[in-house]
Amino acid sequence: EAAVTQSPRSKVAVTGGKVTLSCHQTNNHDYMYWYRQDTGHGLRLIHYSYVADSTEKGDIPDGYKASRPSQENFSLILELASLSQTAVYFCASSDLGGRSQNTLYFGAGTRLSVL
């Protein structure tokens, strides 16, 4: 069964601090994604990657960096966390990036609170 594991599941950070969210997938998928979920906005794409050591900007990349050190791992980095980055973050993987009718497999999410 497809598996995407996120850590931590919840995090409290201070404004201006550095936050790293981690994602690990055992699906052998090439594509990995980071989404942000806010009430009233659905899911918005922050960064994605289709190969190790390469990342691409999504729709809302400002204030975030991403790292894909291997096919299985994808991290989201907030260098200077801000109050506006309080949200739930989801990692996802897929194996048919570039084609339609592709299924995203999501992790359980990380709830981030920036104080």
Added chain:
Amino acid sequence: QQQVRQSPQSLTVWEGETAILNCSYEDSTFNYFPWYQQFPGEGPALLISISSVSDKKEDGRFTIFFNKREKKLSLHITDSQPGDSATYFCAASASYGNEKITFGAGTKLTIKP
């Protein structure tokens, strides 16, 4: 600019009734429309999907109706069960890239027993 809109924001129906969730889009290049179901504390999971060449897709109690001319679609859940209580996201993408999947804001569905 929200390219995929969902209504209503929240919906409550009685067990056994049919729940109807609506979705509309703006980009005429969208040709694939998945619906994702999300339970509290979990990530979204694909429920059912339709491509623009079809006007209807059924999977058990879940049916998507698609109107390409009006750029509208709807998800019908017949014989609603309390276990169907979840948030449902309509999404859309074009053939040129999965990274272009655009999600709506979601409809929170509550089924009362």
